Amino acid sequence: MAKERILVVDDEQNARVALRTILSEEGYEIAEAADGEEALALLSGFAPAAILADVRMPRMDGITLLKRARESGSDAVFVMMTAFASVEAAVEAMRAGAENYLVKPLDVNAVLVVLEKALDKLRLQRDTANLRERVRERYRFHNIVGDAPELQAVYEVVKRAAPTRATVLILGESGTGKELIAQALHEESPRQNKPFIKVNCAALSETLLESELFGHEKGSFTGAIGRKEGRFELADGGTLFLDEIGDISPAIQIKLLRVLQQREFERVGGTQTIKVDVRMVAATNRDIAAEVKAGKFREDLYYRLNVVAVTLPPMRQRKGDIPALVSHFVEKYSKAYGKEIRGLAPGTLNALLSHDWPGNVRELENVVERAVVLCKSTELTADDLPPSLRGPRPRERAPGALIPGATLYEIEREAILRTLEMVGGSTSRAAEILGISVRKIQYRLKEYASGSSPTRDEGGELEDGVGEPPERSV
Numbered sequence: 090m091a092k093e094r095i096l097v098v099d100d101e102q103n104a105r106v107a108l109r110t111i112l113s114e115e116g117y118e119i120a121e122a123a124d125g126e127e128a129l130a131l132l133s134g135f136a137p138a139a140i141l142a143d144v145r146m147p148r149m150d151g152i153t154l155l156k157r158a159r160e161s162g163s164d165a166v167f168v169m170m171t172a173f174a175s176v177e178a179a180v181e182a183m184r185a186g187a188e189n190y191l192v193k194p195l196d197v198n199a200v201l202v203v204l205e206k207a208l209d210k211l212r213l214q215r216d217t218a219n220l221r222e223r224v225r226e227r228y229r230f231h232n233i234v235g236d237a238p239e240l241q242a243v244y245e246v247v248k249r250a251a252p253t254r255a256t257v258l259i260l261g262e263s264g265t266g267k268e269l270i271a272q273a274l275h276e277e278s279p280r281q282n283k284p285f286i287k288v289n290c291a292a293l294s295e296t297l298l299e300s301e302l303f304g305h306e307k308g309s310f311t312g313a314i315g316r317k318e319g320r321f322e323l324a325d326g327g328t329l330f331l332d333e334i335g336d337i338s339p340a341i342q343i344k345l346l347r348v349l350q351q352r353e354f355e356r357v358g359g360t361q362t363i364k365v366d367v368r369m370v371a372a373t374n375r376d377i378a379a380e381v382k383a384g385k386f387r388e389d390l391y392y393r394l395n396v397v398a399v400t401l402p403p404m405r406q407r408k409g410d411i412p413a414l415v416s417h418f419v420e421k422y423s424k425a426y427g428k429e430i431r432g433l434a435p436g437t438l439n440a441l442l443s444h445d446w447p448g449n450v451r452e453l454e455n456v457v458e459r460a461v462v463l464c465k466s467t468e469l470t471a472d473d474l475p476p477s478l479r480g481p482r483p484r485e486r487a488p489g490a491l492i493p494g495a496t497l498y499e500i501e502r503e504a505i506l507r508t509l510e511m512v513g514g515s516t517s518r519a520a521e522i523l524g525i526s527v528r529k530i531q532y533r534l535k536e537y538a539s540g541s542s543p544t545r546d547e548g549g550e551l552e553d554g555v556g557e558p559p560e561r562s563v
C-alpha cells in the first residue's frame with residue numbers, strides 16, 4: 090500500500106538527502122524544497138500529508154510557511170526541525186500549530202516515530218471531519234432537519250423541481266416547515282441570486298392584497314398616493330412565495346390565474362401590461378382540494394398551482410426526527426442566549442417523545458427555546474419543559490431499567506434513549522455506538538412515542554396501573 094506524501098523543507102542539502110533516504114526506505118513518497126517559498130509552490134500540486142520543515146531558512150522560515158499553508162487550506166501536519174540552540178523557536182512553532190518538533194542532529198528512530206504519530210493524528214482528524222460531514226449531510230437539506238422517509242421524499246421533489254419554472258404547491262399543517270421548503274426551492278434553483286419575495290395572502294384585505302401583488306398607479310384608490318410596484322414586479326427573475334394561498338378571494342383568484350397562464354398583468358388602476366418572469370411557489374395549511382370541491386377555490390387555478398405538490402408530514406408522524414430537531418434547536422438557542430448547554434438530562438427526551446405536537450416543528454422550537462432560557466445547568470431537564478409536557482407516563486417513571494428487574498425491551502429502550510441523549514440526538518451516531526441500524530432506532534422512537542410496546546400488550550399493564558395516579562398534569 091502506498092504510504093503518505095511527505096514534503097521535506099530544509100535549506101541544507103545534506104539534511105534533505107538524508108531525510109529522503111530514510112523516508113523513501115519506509116515507503117513514503119517524498120518531495121523536497123529548499124525554503125518556505127519553494128514549499129508553498131509545491132503544496133497544491135504535491136498535496137503532502139505531512140511537512141517536515143526546518144525552522145530557520147532564508148527567504149521564508151518554517152513558522153511563516155506553516156501559517157501560509159493553513160491560509161491556503163492545507164491540512165498537512167507539521168513537524169518542525171530545529172537546531173539544539175533554538176528550542177524556543179520550536180516552542181513558538183508548536184504554538185503556531187505544529188504537531189511536534191525534532192531537534193537536530195536528527196535521530197532516525199525519533200524521526201520515524203514522531204512522523205507516524207503526527208500522521209495518525211491527521212488520519213483521525215480527517216475521519217472525524219468526514220463523519221461530521223456525513224452526519225450533517227444526512228440531516229441537513231438547507232437547514233431543514235429530519236430524515237423521516239416522508240421528508241426525504243419532499244427533498245427529492247424539491248431537488249427535481251427546483252431547476253424548472255414549474256409552480257409548486259406546498260401543503261401541510263401549520264408549523265411543519267412550509268416556508269423553509271419554499272426557500273429551499275429558491276436556493277436550489279438557478280434563480281438563487283435573484284429576489285425571493287414573500288406575500289402572506291391571509292394578512293391583507295382584498296384591496297390591499299391586490300395592490301401588494303400587482304402594484305398600483307397613483308390615485309387608483311383612496312390612499313394610493315403615488316405609483317407603487319407590486320410584488321410580482323419585485324420578484325422579476327426570482328421567486329414569488331404566495332403563503333396562505335387558500336385564503337384569497339375569488340376576484341384575486343381570477344387575476345392570479347391570468348398571471349400564471351400569461352405571465353402578464355396590469356397594475357391596479359393602470360393600463361400598461363407588464364410582463365414578468367417569476368417562479369411561483371404557493372403554500373396553505375388548508376385542505377385546498379376540499380375547498381375546490383366545495384366551490385370555494387377555483388378548480389382551474391388549483392390545477393395551475395398544483396403542477397408539483399409536496400405535503401409536509403406533521404410532527405406526530407415523524408417522531409423519530411425529534412432527537413435531531415431538538416439538538417438543532419438546542420444548538421441554535423444556546424448560541425443565541427450565550428448559554429453552554431450540552432444536551433438533555435435523562436427523561437427529557439422521553440417527555441418530548443410523549444407529546445403529540447399539534448403545533449408541529451414550530452411548537453417544538455418554542456419549547457426548546459423556552460427550556461434553554463430557563464435551564465439552570467448544562468443539561469435541559471424535564472423541569473425546563475412546559476407543565477403540559479412534564480408528566481411522564483407512569484411506566485416511564487421508573488428510575489431507569491434495572492438489571493435484573495426489567496424486561497429486555499425496557500433495557501433496550503433505556504439504552505437507546507440514554508445514548509441519544511449522550512450524543513445530542515444524532516440517530517446515526519447513536520446507531521453506530523449501539524451497533525444497530527438508524528432505521529431500528531427510528532422505529533423504536535415511534536413506538537416509545539405512541540406508548541405501544543410489546544411489554545404493555547403482554548402484561549405488566551395491571552400492576553403498573555395500580556396505585557399510579559393518571560399522570561400528565563395540566
Ligand SMILES: Nc1ncnc2c1ncn2[C@@H]1O[C@H](COP(=O)(O)OP(=O)(O)OP(=O)(O)O)[C@@H](O)[C@H]1O
Pocket residue numbers: 232233234235261262263264265266267268269270373374414417450451454
Ligand atoms: N425540518 C425543520 N428543520 C428545522 N427547522 C424547522 C423545520 N421545520 C420547521 N422548522 C422551523 O419551525 C418554524 C415553523 O416553520 P415554517 O414557518 O416554515 O412553518 P409553516 O409550515 O410555514 O407554518 P404556517 O402554516 O403556520 O405558516 C420555523 O422557525 C422553522 O424554521
Ligand SMILES: [Mg+2]
Pocket residue numbers: 267268332
Ligand atoms: Mg408559513
